[in-house]
Amino acid sequence: MILKLKRTPAIYLVGFMGCGKSTVGRALAEELGWKFFDLDEEIERREKISIAEIFDQRGEAAFRQIESAALRERVHQARMGRPQVVALGGGAFLSRENFEMVANNGVTVWLDCPLDRIRQRLNGQTHRPLARDAEKLETLFEKRREGYARADYRVEVAGDDPAAAVQSVLALPLFK
Numbered sequence: 001m002i003l004k005l006k007r008t009p010a011i012y013l014v015g016f017m018g019c020g021k022s023t024v025g026r027a028l029a030e031e032l033g034w035k036f037f038d039l040d041e042e043i044e045r046r047e048k049i050s051i052a053e054i055f056d057q058r059g060e061a062a063f064r065q066i067e068s069a070a071l072r073e074r075v076h077q078a079r080m081g082r083p084q085v086v087a088l089g090g091g092a093f094l095s096r097e098n099f100e101m102v103a104n105n106g107v108t109v110w111l112d113c114p115l116d117r118i119r120q121r122l123n124g125q126t127h128r129p130l131a132r133d134a135e136k137l138e139t140l141f142e143k144r145r146e147g148y149a150r151a152d153y154r155v156e157v158a159g160d161d162p163a164a165a166v167q168s169v170l171a172l173p174l175f176k
Helices: 003-007 021-032 039-047 051-058 060-079 096-103 115-122 134-148 162-170
Strands: 010-014 035-038 084-087 107-112 153-156
Touching (some): 010 021, 021 035, 021 084, 035 039, 039 051, 039 060, 039 084, 060 084, 060 096, 115 134, 153 162
Parallel strands (some): 010 084, 010 107, 107 153
16 A cells, blocks of 8 residues: 555545446445545535535535535544545535645545446436536536546546446555
């Protein structure tokens, strides 16, 4: 295991909505014997309303502040030596503050999934506020790729088999 991961045992999964961060994260954490945390689920539990409701009632800026606070707590737990896999929301990794927080306290892995596969996965879902407009979704997808590319590692997620993505993550040099 690389020194960075030994010092702060956290793997942060980043990528666009619908790329499989939560599904792959749960399976990866189970494989490693680590805890799993979905940042969006933690926010909904703490705020007692859905992400969509936070966006609709308070706006994206307020949501991003809540998201950063939740991420700080996860990073703190990793610094305390508690091994964890954390699935970040699609936009969490893009702020400079959040990027620096996770880049300096664990390892980041970009789950890179093609837009057509993401569209299939999101089809009919209404709980993702930034996926409501198909045209804006494509623009957002393209805009965010550069930010995700800053991750320590990139894993291509072309299919719907989370076990294959987990094996790709486990094959990364961070575990050698």
